[in-house]
Amino acid sequence: MNIICERFGLPLEEPKEVKAADMRLLVTEQRDLMVNAGPEWYDVKPLLDPIIPWTAEVAKEEFLSRFKSLL
Numbered sequence: 595m596n597i598i599c600e601r602f603g604l605p606l607e608e609p610k611e612v613k614a615a616d617m618r619l620l621v622t623e624q625r626d627l628m629v630n631a632g633p634e635w636y637d638v639k640p641l642l643d644p645i646i647p648w649t650a651e652v653a654k655e656e657f658l659s660r661f662k663s664l665l
Contacts, residue, residue, distance in 0.1 A: 599606050622640040627647060648656065 596606060598604070617638050618641060621638045622645060625640045626645040
């Protein structure tokens with residue numbers, strides 16, 4: 595992590611906004627993707643839109659398509 599932060603000129607300490615966004619995504623993933631994931635974090639609200647998982651084939655196609663568009 596230190597090398598990545600140094601390379602891109604980022605602070606070593608994660609901003610509180612990034613941590614809050616990460617927690618919100620984690621709660622959303624827990625709600626939509628994890629079966630019997632344990633207790634929920636009631637003080638963190640998940641995203642409104644549900645995560646709809648892709649099959650491995652769709653994920654591969656989407657990844658390669660995006661990769662090609664960025665080259």
